[in-house]
Amino acid sequence: MRKLWIGAAILGMTLLNFFQFPGHTWLQQDSQIYTPILEHLRDPAVLQRDIVARHPHVAFTLYDEVAIALNRVTRLDFQYVLQAQQFLFRALGIWGAYLIATALGLSDLLALLAASVFALDVFIVGPSVLVFEYEPTPRAFAVPLLFLAMGLVARERFIGAAIAASVAFVMHPPTTASFWIVYLVLACWPLERRKLTAFRVLITAAFVLLMAARFQSSTNQAQTLFTRISPHLEELQRMRASYNWVSMWWQKDLVHYLILYAATVIATWRLWANTPRTLRFFFVGLPLAGMVSVPVSYLLLEQLHWALIPEFQPTRALLFVTAFAMLLGAAAACHAVANKRYAEAIAWLTLAFLLPTNTVVEWPPWNRVELVLTLALVTAAAIYVVQRGSRWAIPAVCAVILLPLFLIPSCGKVENYPALHTPAIEELSTWAHTSTPQDALFLFADAGQGLAPGIFRAEAERAIYVDWKSGGQVNFFKDLGEEWWSRWQQTMARPFDPDVARYRPLGIDYIVVSPKNRLPNASPVFENARYLVYKL
DSSP, rough: HHHHHHHHHHHHHHHHHHSSSOOOSSSSSSHHHHHHHHHHHHHHTTTOTTTTSOOOOOTTTHHHHHHHHHHHOOOOHHHHHHHHHHHHHHHHHHHHHHHHHHHHOOOOHHHHHHHHHHHOOOOOTTTTTEESSSOOOOOHHHHHHHHHHHHHTTTTTTHHHHHHHHHHHHHHHHHHHHHHHHHHHHHTTOOOOHHHHHHHHHHHHHHHHHHHHTTTTOOOOOOOOOOOHHHHHHHHHHHGGGGGGGGHHHHHHHHHHHHHHHHHHHHHHGGGGGSOOOHHHHHHHHHHHHHHHHHHHHIIITHHHHHHHHHHHHGGGHHHHHHHHHHHHHHHHHHHHHOOOHHHHHHHHHHHHHHHHHOOOOOOOOHHHHHHHHHHHHHHHHHHHHHHHHTHHHHHHHHHHHHHHHHHHSSOOOOSSSSOOOOOHHHHHHHHHHHSTTTOOEEEOOOOSSSSHHHHIIIIIEEEEEEEGGGGGTTOOHHHHHEEEEEEEETTTSOOOOOGGGGGGGOOEEEOGGGGOOOTHHHHHHHHHHSEEHHH
């Protein structure tokens, strides 16, 4: 019965986390890249002229194979098979946080409370990543599985932990590097055969991944691993993917991470006596790996110019610093209340709630300060009620789980993502899918750095000549980066020119413009409130 109600609670938390706050998105960020790649891998005739679809960077993951297999078995669109996986893995991540919290000596109710604080998510400034990604990307699948693996390690379920972490590895190997390094130290200090068994699972997973990559015939360009970045490619990456270049953000954000790292160290110290030995390795090792990733990335990328580093993106390990600051902060607050250190408990909870409420590194507006303090006080009171064994314990925990999910977006005015999907772009995509040739090539000639072209590409299954979002692929392929920049310079780098004849030699079949750029001497083949389409 206990397991049943805990499972129901985690499912309910995941539903609220997924649909209320922090939420989820589709075709607003990186799924604009992965979806066309999947469509082209499934059917090479689709998007065969698209610059993104023709350069898949998923060879060394099983993300694509699993998605395509589920698509064929269920007959569901990629949106649904990917979001179903995203929901499942997010639930497993919340379960992992619950297991970690119970291993720290918290009761079931308080462990659920700590897991709910952790699940509020936070944007990792600088490297530009999230603990729970809004989009169903490989990292969104891998990160929650690592927290599940840590929760299972705390219970000394090493095989289960190995399976979870190995599935994370085949979904997104770079994300798991820090975990496996720490786990290796754990297994060897002292050396125990039952812990080393996990590496058999990892080796099997790596072998399967290599075989899948070997037979992925659609990849037409090798991802060069042992080359140096040219000055021109460095310039492109600094412009389009600055989050990989530490020198472009460390002065603004490094103090933020030093403070959070100090918080994880203090929280670990406070919880040390209640922490299982196996978990201590991760509490110390993963935040440390995040901090070390900054100078390592600077050395390998900005000094040695190693081309692998923008693909590997080591500084994204900083997410462990922020994630542990939230999770361990909530757990430390529970122990502080138990020891009647109420001011300390409120300080821990203030830090935990400040991170998802204030999404940039600056002093928050007063409405958010008031909200964070209110949530901290209410949560501390709920912890006190639970520890007193009051009959109001369950309602109190339910209240503090629900309040942040509704108050942060409403009273705190936190908007995690804009509403990009509109009836106009859906109408345009439907028309293009049904009324234009499959190999038609489009250009959103006045879209600038907007994300509408990426939505259109995926929904209409029609190629885009160039758009800003696809420029993020300069991390992975040198040729793609240079081709993208050339196309951008030819079409988008200057203000819209109504002389559309210059687009014909580029092979573009249709141009899409906003009503303000209506062509005076031509009739559109499609028109709605936001878009006009002209056939060249």
